Amino acid sequence: MSRALLIVDVQNDFTEGGALAVAGGDAVASAISAFLSAHAGDYRVIVASRDWHDAEGDNGGHFAETPDYVDTWPVHCVAGTPGADYDPLLVTDAVTHHVHKGQGRPAYSMFEGATDAGETVGAILTAAGVLQADVVGIATDHCVRASALDAIAHGVQVRVLTDLIAGVAAEPSAAALAELAHAGAELTQANPESAESGTA
Structure with missing residues (x-):
């Protein structure tokens, strides 16, 4: 059965030191990279x-x-800025499609x-015959949920x-899950033996 991996917003502005930093973001980036090396x-x-x-406007x-x-929200992930780049701990070599969202809205x-090229995620999944998808990334209570x-x-x-996600806050993240x-x-869990739940 065709399966997709959906990696949500593992970006500098959402990991430690970013404009909207999520605790555990760097750890999630590293864990996703390790998962990809074994399971891509x-x-x-x-x-x-x-x-x-967009840099201009709200x-x-x-x-x-x-x-x-x-x-x-505060200004974050402005196109072409370091904050919008993938977290350097996320190895993207295996990514087949890169999607931009929120351009002006x-x-x-x-x-x-x-x-x-204008391809939507829905169109990508349909074209590939995907019937199952695994979702990982940031943030549990916002973009992962959506x-x-x-x-x-x-x-x-x-x-x-759940060990490859990180949320802004524990209560809304639990509610989202x-x-x-x-x-x-x-x-x-991607790694059931892991002691970390990653759902914070």
């Missing part, structure tokens, strides 16, 4: 997304000088983005690899 061949396609916001109300951290799900829900809506069987499980996602 298990996937028909590997899609990685990046927030890629990106459809996404940026704010006094953000509420719910619907508005709010966008949490990677399904709202597209490759430079991307996994859209994958489910696309008709794909979703697994969230509960919501995903209720929607039909399987919550599992």
Whole structure:
């Protein structure tokens, strides 16, 4: 059965030292790289997304000088800046498709983005005959949640690899995982022997 790996927003601005740093982000980047070195061949396609916001304007109300951290945020992941780059601990050699999202507007799900060639994630999965997808990345309570829900809506069987994700806060991350499980996602670990849950 054709399977995809969806890597959500493992970017400098979302890992330690970034504009919207998530605790454990660097560890997730390293863990995903280790997972890819062992398992890249298990996937028909590997899609990685990046927030890629416009430098000018508020990106459809996404940026704010006094953000509420719910619907508005500090400036982050501006296209072409170091903050928008992949975390250097994420090895992207095996990635087959790179997706940009949030260009001038709010966008949490990677399904709202597209490759430079204009391919959407939904189209990529359909063209590859993907029926199952594993979702990893940052942040559990925002873009991982939205991307996994859209994958489910696309008709794909979703697994969230809970030791390869990191969230902004424990309570909303737990709520997001509960919501995903209720929607039909399987919550599992890439490395069951790992002592870290990665769901913080």
